[in-house]
Every structure is written in structure tokens, then in C-alpha cells.
Amino acid sequence: MTTLRAQGIHRAFRASGRPVRAVDGVDLSVSSGEIVGLVGESGCGKSTLARIMVGLDRPDQGEVWLDDRRFVRPDGSVERALRHEVQLVFQDPHASFDPRRTVGRSVGMPLRAAGVGRQGARKRVIELLEQVGLDPVLADRLPSTLSGGQLQRAAIARALAPEPAILVCDEPVASMDVSVRAQILNLLLDLRRERGIGILFVSHDLGVVRRIADRVAVMYLGRIVETGSSEAVWRLPRHPYTRSLAASIPTGSTSWRARGSVPRLEGEPPSAVDIPSGCRFHPRCPIAIDRCRVDDPVLRPFPPDVEVACHLAEQAGDVA
Amino acid sequence: MAAGGSATAGGPTTSARPDHAALEVRDLRVRYRSIDDHGPDVLAVDGIDLTMDRGEVLSLVGESGSGKSATLLALAGLLPANASVSGSVRLQGHDILALPERARARVRGRGIGMVFQDPGGSLTPVLTVGSLIDEVLLVHRGLQGAAARAETEALLARCGVGDPARRAQAYPHQLSGGLRQRVAIAAALAAGPEVILADEPTTALDATVQAQVLDLLVGLVADEGVALVLVTHDLAVAAAVADRIAVMYAGRIAEERPAGELMERPGHPYTVALRAAALPFRPRDRDGEGIQERLPELRGRMAAAGGTGCSFAPRCPLATDHCRLVAPPLEPFEGGLVACWRAGELAEWPGVESPEVEPEVPLAAIEPQAVGWPGQGA
Ligand SMILES: Nc1ncnc2c1ncn2[C@@H]1O[C@H](COP(=O)(O)OP(=O)(O)OP(=O)(O)O)[C@@H](O)[C@H]1O
Ligand code: SF4
Numbered sequence: 001m002t003t004l005r006a007q008g009i010h011r012a013f014r015a016s017g018r019p020v021r022a023v024d025g026v027d028l029s030v031s032s033g034e035i036v037g038l039v040g041e042s043g044c045g046k047s048t049l050a051r052i053m054v055g056l057d058r059p060d061q062g063e064v065w066l067d068d069r070r071f072v073r074p075d076g077s078v079e080r081a082l083r084h085e086v087q088l089v090f091q092d093p094h095a096s097f098d099p100r101r102t103v104g105r106s107v108g109m110p111l112r113a114a115g116v117g118r119q120g121a122r123k124r125v126i127e128l129l130e131q132v133g134l135d136p137v138l139a140d141r142l143p144s145t146l147s148g149g150q151l152q153r154a155a156i157a158r159a160l161a162p163e164p165a166i167l168v169c170d171e172p173v174a175s176m177d178v179s180v181r182a183q184i185l186n187l188l189l190d191l192r193r194e195r196g197i198g199i200l201f202v203s204h205d206l207g208v209v210r211r212i213a214d215r216v217a218v219m220y221l222g223r224i225v226e227t228g229s230s231e232a233v234w235r236l237p238r239h240p241y242t243r244s245l246a247a248s249i250p251t252g253s254t255s256w257r258a259r260g261s262v263p264r265l266e267g268e269p270p271s272a273v274d275i276p277s278g279c280r281f282h283p284r285c286p287i288a289i290d291r292c293r294v295d296d297p298v299l300r301p302f303p304p305d306v307e308v309a310c311h312l313a314e315q316a317g318d319v320a
Numbered sequence: 321m322a323a324g325g326s327a328t329a330g331g332p333t334t335s336a337r338p339d340h341a342a343l344e345v346r347d348l349r350v351r352y353r354s355i356d357d358h359g360p361d362v363l364a365v366d367g368i369d370l371t372m373d374r375g376e377v378l379s380l381v382g383e384s385g386s387g388k389s390a391t392l393l394a395l396a397g398l399l400p401a402n403a404s405v406s407g408s409v410r411l412q413g414h415d416i417l418a419l420p421e422r423a424r425a426r427v428r429g430r431g432i433g434m435v436f437q438d439p440g441g442s443l444t445p446v447l448t449v450g451s452l453i454d455e456v457l458l459v460h461r462g463l464q465g466a467a468a469r470a471e472t473e474a475l476l477a478r479c480g481v482g483d484p485a486r487r488a489q490a491y492p493h494q495l496s497g498g499l500r501q502r503v504a505i506a507a508a509l510a511a512g513p514e515v516i517l518a519d520e521p522t523t524a525l526d527a528t529v530q531a532q533v534l535d536l537l538v539g540l541v542a543d544e545g546v547a548l549v550l551v552t553h554d555l556a557v558a559a560a561v562a563d564r565i566a567v568m569y570a571g572r573i574a575e576e577r578p579a580g581e582l583m584e585r586p587g588h589p590y591t592v593a594l595r596a597a598a599l600p601f602r603p604r605d606r607d608g609e610g611i612q613e614r615l616p617e618l619r620g621r622m623a624a625a626g627g628t629g630c631s632f633a634p635r636c637p638l639a640t641d642h643c644r645l646v647a648p649p650l651e652p653f654e655g656g657l658v659a660c661w662r663a664g665e666l667a668e669w670p671g672v673e674s675p676e677v678e679p680e681v682p683l684a685a686i687e688p689q690a691v692g693w694p695g696q697g698a
């Protein structure tokens with residue numbers, strides 16, 4: 001059992017001379033055998049956080065731990081000996097493969113880099129491709145000859161090559177058709193169940209996260225605003241932002257349209273250049289009170305296992 | 321206002337309620353010739369019929385490559401040069417495919433508004449969004465100068481663009497994705513069309529913005545009485561906004577029925593699979609205990625259009641030898657049309673009556689309203 005734990009992560013970029021606080025004080029963990037969904041609108045900082053958690057980007061502040069071993073230090077340096085434990089799968093598989101290298105060679109690269117011989121690597125590549133449900137003959141083909149779904153499986157095989165404890169998947173099914181999407185999600189579910197891999201699943205699509213995550217973390221403008229077991233969060237979303245997200249996913253019900261009176265979240269996802277004072281959600285919040293404009297809410301626990309950053313989080317329970 | 325310019329046989333077309341449908345498509349076929357002359361031709365649309373009334377939303381749903389976009393592009397006259405079209409498309413009483421080119425462009429320009437997935441793509445980057453809409457108003461409604469600008473601002477306001485006078489001065493790239501899509505919808509409305517064709521208009525948007533834009537489109541249909549054809553790969557989106565859903569498979573319509581009935585009791589095995597894949601909720605065991613370990617999958621790939629037999633047969637759990645030999649015709653079925661030899665038996669098939677996918681949380685429980693949040697201020 002391994003746990004990847006990010007603590008107190010801050011990360012700012014500069015855009016036209018102004019600081020963009022992409023990740024603004026976040027704790028998040030993923031353990032073996034669980035799928036954690038990190039969900040939020042575009043630009044909320046979820047990909048930046050994901051890259052930091054795999055050691056591909058450095059935080060300005062904060063640390064990342066693997067159990068009791070420090071993986072990313074406060075100065076941003078990464079413990080290379082631990083790198084193989086955490087692997088990243090990107091959204092667009094075509095962009096993440098070298099177009100001139102066969103799929104098999106790309107999948108075997110991490111093994112060769114770790115000193116595995118040519119024969120051994122080849123054998124292992126075949127095993128890995130089979131594990132992700134690909135015909136091993138695809139090993140000798142170029143990436144451009146595979147479909148998006150096939151290549152995403154190959155990308156997962158490549159990520160599995162160093163035998164990581166944790167996979168971080170950044171929008172792995174965003175560009176896929178529903179049928180292919182279900183296959184990739186099932187592959188992740190199988191890896192979790194059969195191999196006990198822990199998965200951080202980053203997505204803007206609450207519907208997809210809803211389908212596979214054991215725990216969810218909802219991110220808004222660089223912060224986690226609500227987190228807890230999927231069950232609990234969906235049974236009673238306490239943060240107004242989580243609620244708005246939930247109410248905006250079409251459910252397949254035809255009454256969605258008739259509910260013209262459902263309050264939609266106004267406005268667009270804001271930019272992290274101008275983070276509002278007090279509660280950063282207050283300009284879009286349908287229930288904001290005066291206090292929200294000045295007082296920044298922190299995550300507070302709600303038993304059994306939920307945490308919510310909202311001054312009015314109790315009231316969701318009172319009236320449900 | 322219905323601008324039926326040149327009157328057709330059967331009297332004036334400018335009456336308040338023209339007797340023709342907003343859009344009538346018969347036996348539409350689209351074929352792409354292979355560009356390099358080596359590959360085979362692709363039959364993208366293989367004979368489809370559609371009828372739309374004003375104030376109606378029809379959603380075309382299906383997997384990638386099923387011919388949804390080709391259908392829309394054919395209606396809008398935007399197919400690339402290597403495509404050929406046949407069939408008839410009646411718009412405002414004209415069979416536009418039979419009209420000479422200039423007349424066809426005029427009827428289309430006035431009668432059809434088009435909205436794409438990437439709003440950037442349909443908005444000229446070098447024009448401010450105001451001048452872009454002014455232009456449409458000049459060409460199709462003869463409005464100029466201050467009158468045009470006033471109408472442009474009214475259109476933007478109608479489409480939920482706040483501060484329209486200022487936004488009209490902006491270039492498309494200066495606006496967020498959601499605002500650009502609102503502008504694109506305003507531009508599509510400018511000529512006063514009877515039909516709006518929208519190809520995945522919310523696919524690139526965040527969930528909360530998608531909901532806003534869908535609300536806008538549905539509101540326009542109700543208020544302006546336009547007919548909306550909404551193309552989407554997401555059956556849940558279709559169910560949310562459409563009156564009728566047409567499920568496309570390999571260039572044909574597999575099922576076309578009122579949205580509620582199709583979602584509740586699909587008549588085609590492909591619709592059953594799409595529905596299982598589309599719904600956002602986590603599948604549960606039959607007896608409601610514990611969570612299933614896997615999601616419903618539809619294996620294999622869509623067959624090319626134009627083969628023998630039912631094109632869904634290779635992936636269909638109900639396929640028979642007959643299915644593989646003879647393509648099923650589109651026939652009346654419970655309020656609509658279904659192309660499946662076994663549509664009548666589908667009701668007894670496990671997975672149809674009791675969907676594997678069930679919402680665990682009644683949505684009402686998560687609407688701020690239903691939960692009764694306390695009033696604002698305090
Ligand atoms: N310009 C083109 N030249 C040749 N073939 C094309 C062209 N555009 C589309 N096709 C082919 O036509 C068929 C139907 O494509 P279409 O774009 O209508 O599908 P779609 O249902 O809109 O799919 P998606 O969900 O991916 O947008 C496909 O086989 C596609 O490969
Ligand atoms: S703290 Fe206030 S503004 Fe923020 S989400 Fe809660 S109620 Fe809304």
C-alpha cells in the first residue's frame with residue numbers, strides 16, 4: 001500500500017507580467033487501489049497540480065510525499081529514485097508518442113532507460129500491451145496508424161512499464177467517443193482492481209468522474225473546495241459550486257429542459273489572475289452573504305469523510 | 321418573418337403560418353471521393369429523411385463518423401469540393417438542391433443559421449464581432465449604419481452577451497469560449513433564419529457554460545420559433561434539450577423518436593448501447609447491492625456505410641443470419657421510426673426495461689432551489 005500525498009502546494013506563473021496563482025494551497029492524496037477524481041472547470045489549476053504530483057513541474061511551496069519518503073522537496077527538487085513510482089498519462093496520445101518510433105519501442109523506453117536488455121524489454125512490452133488489451137502485433141506499428149483509443153491504451157502500457165504504484169491520468173478520455181471512452185475507463189477500473197494501482201483521474205467532466213472515482217476533489221481557482229467519498233459528495237454536495245456542477249450535467253432525463261427555473265451558475269470560469277477577495281467563489285455564488293466577500297473559508301470536516309470550504313456548508317444538511 | 325421571396329405554386333408563402341415544414345429532407349446522400357484518387361469513396365450519408373417544424377428541436381446523435389456532420393454540412397451547403405450530394409432539401413418551400421447556385425446560396429443564407437463546435441472557426445478573426453453581425457444584417461436584411469448596429473446589439477443582448485455595445489467592439493479572440501459561442505449564435509440568428517443547424521455547439525465548453533448555452537438555444541427555439549437541429553455525440557445532452565432524437569449509425573437513421581420515449585424504451589439495440597454509455601451515473605448491480613466493477617461497453621467499430629445487411633449486425637447482441645443479409649427498413653415504432661428487425665422483441669431483452677444505469681441521486685436533491693437555500697444577504 002502506497003500513498004502519494006501533496007502538501008501545501010502553491011504554484012504561480014507569470015502572464016503578461018502578472019502573477020497567475022494556478023495552484024493556491026492544496027493538499028491531496030491518492031493511495032494504492034483507489035481512484036481519486038480531481039474535477040474542475042478549465043483553468044482551475046488541475047493539470048498544474050497533476051504535473052507537480054508526478055514531479056514534472058516544481059511547486060513554489062509545498063512538498064509531495066510517497067509514504068514516508070519525500071518525493072518533491074520544498075526547493076522543488078525531485079527524488080529521482082522515486083520517479084518510477086508515479087507515472088503520468090496525457091490527454092492526447094498522438095502528441096505524447098514520437099511519431100517516428102514504433103509503438104513497441106516507445107512503450108519499452110522506460111525499461112531500456114532502467115537498464116533492461118533489448119530482449120527482456122521486448123518481452124515485457126508484449127506483456128504490457130496484452131495487459132491493456134492490445135494486440136501485440138501493434139508493437140511494430142507507428143503511432144499514426146493506431147486509433148486514438150488504441151494509442152491511449154499504449155500510453156497506459158508505457159506508463160505501467162516502470163511498475164508504478166500510482167498513475168496520474170490527465171483528461172485521458174476527453175477526446176474520445178463514448179464507446180472508446182467506456183473501454184479506457186474499464187481498463188483503468190481493471191488496473192485498480194487487479195493490480196491495486198492507485199489512480200488520480202483529472203477531468204473537467206463531472207459525469208465521467210462520477211462514473212469511476214471512489215473519492216472526489218472539486219477544484220475551483222487553485223483550491224480544493226470540496227472533497228470526500230464519491231458516495232457522500234453526490235448524495236449531498238455541500239459546496240454551492242459542487243452543486244452547480246452537478247446540476248449542469250445532463251443526466252439523460254428529459255426533464256432537464258423543462259426545468260427552466262433551475263438556477264444555472266452565472267458567468268464563466270474566472271481567471272487566476274484576479275482571485276476575488278474572501279471566498280473566491282463569491283462573485284458567482286447564488287447564496288453569498290456579506291461575510292463571503294471578506295472572509296476566505298477554509299476546508300472544514302463534515303462526518304463521515306467530507307471536507308468543504310464554505311461558510312454556509314452546514315445549511316445544505318439542514319434542509320436536505 | 322418568413323421571407324418566401326419568389327412565391328412557389330400553391331399561393332403566397334408569406335402568410336403567418338406557411339403550410340410547409342421548416343425543413344424537409346428526402347433521401348439525402350453524401351459521398352466523399354477519396355482525395356488522392358487511390359482510396360475508396362466514403363458514403364458518409366446513405367439516404368436519410370428528416371422533417372422539422374418551427375419551434376422544434378431535433379437532435380442527431382451517434383458515434384464519430386456516423387455521418388452527423390456530413391448531414392449538417394450538406395444542408396448548409398458547406399461540403400468540401402470532393403463531396404457530392406443527392407436527394408432533396410426543402411427549405412422555405414424551395415427544393416434548394418434543385419435551385420441554380422446563386423438562388424440556392426440566397427435561400428440558404430436567409431433560411432439557415434449555422435453554429436459550429438469551435439466558435440472561433442465560424443467567426444472571422446479580423447472583424448470585430450459587431451461588424452461581423454452588421455455584415456449579415458446588410459446582406460440578408462438590407463440594414464445599414466446605426467440601424468444595423470442597434471439590431472446587432474439587440475441580437476447580442478438576446479443571446480446573453482452582457483454590455484453588448486462594448487462587446488461588439490471586441491475581436492473574437494478577446495472573448496472566452498462561452499461568449500464566442502453566444503456571439504456565433506447571434507450571428508446565426510441575424511438573417512432571421514427558420515432553421516438553426518448546430519454541430520456539437522457545446523462540446524468544447526465547460527459543464528456550467530454548456531448548460532448556459534443549451535439553455536440559450538432552447539430559449540431561442542421557444543421564443544423565436546426557429547427549428548433547431550442539434551448534432552451531438554452525447555445522448556444525455558440530446559435527451560436534455562431535444563423534442564425528437566434521431567440516432568445515426570453508418571450513414572443512416574437507426575431510430576428516430578420523441579426524446580422521452582426513446583430514452584425510456586429504446587427501439588434499437590444501438591440506442592440501448594449508447595444510452596448505457598452516455599449516462600453519467602455509476603452503474604449498479606441488478607439488485608442494487610454494491611457497485612459494478614465495469615461500465616457497459618460497446619465493443620468493435622462502426623462498419624462502413626452501404627454494406628449488405630444491417631450495418632450494426634457485427635456489434636449487435638441480437639443479430640441473426642437474416643439481419644446479416646437484409647438491411648432492416650426504417651418502420652413505424654411507438655411514436656417514431658426504428659430500423660431493426662427485432663425492434664418489437666427488444667422490450668423483453670434484459671437491459672432495456674431495467675436500465676443498468678440508474679441515477680442514485682435524484683437531481684432534485686442537488687438543485688439549490690429544491691434544497692431550499694436561505695435567501696441572499698444576511
Ligand atoms: N472531407 C472528407 N473527405 C473524405 N471523407 C470524409 C470527409 N469528411 C468526412 N469524411 C468521412 O465521412 C464519414 C462521416 O463523417 P462525419 O464527419 O459526418 O461524421 P460525424 O458523425 O460528424 O463524426 P464526429 O462525431 O467524429 O464529428 C466518415 O467516414 C468520415 O471519415
Ligand atoms: S463561502 Fe459564501 S460565497 Fe463562498 S461558496 Fe460558501 S456561501 Fe458561497
Ligand code: SF4
Binds near residue numbers: 639
Ligand atoms: S436488425 Fe438485427 S443486427 Fe440490426 S440492430 Fe436489429 S437485431 Fe441487431
Ligand SMILES: [Mg+2]
Binds near residue numbers: 388389519
Ligand atoms: Mg462531426
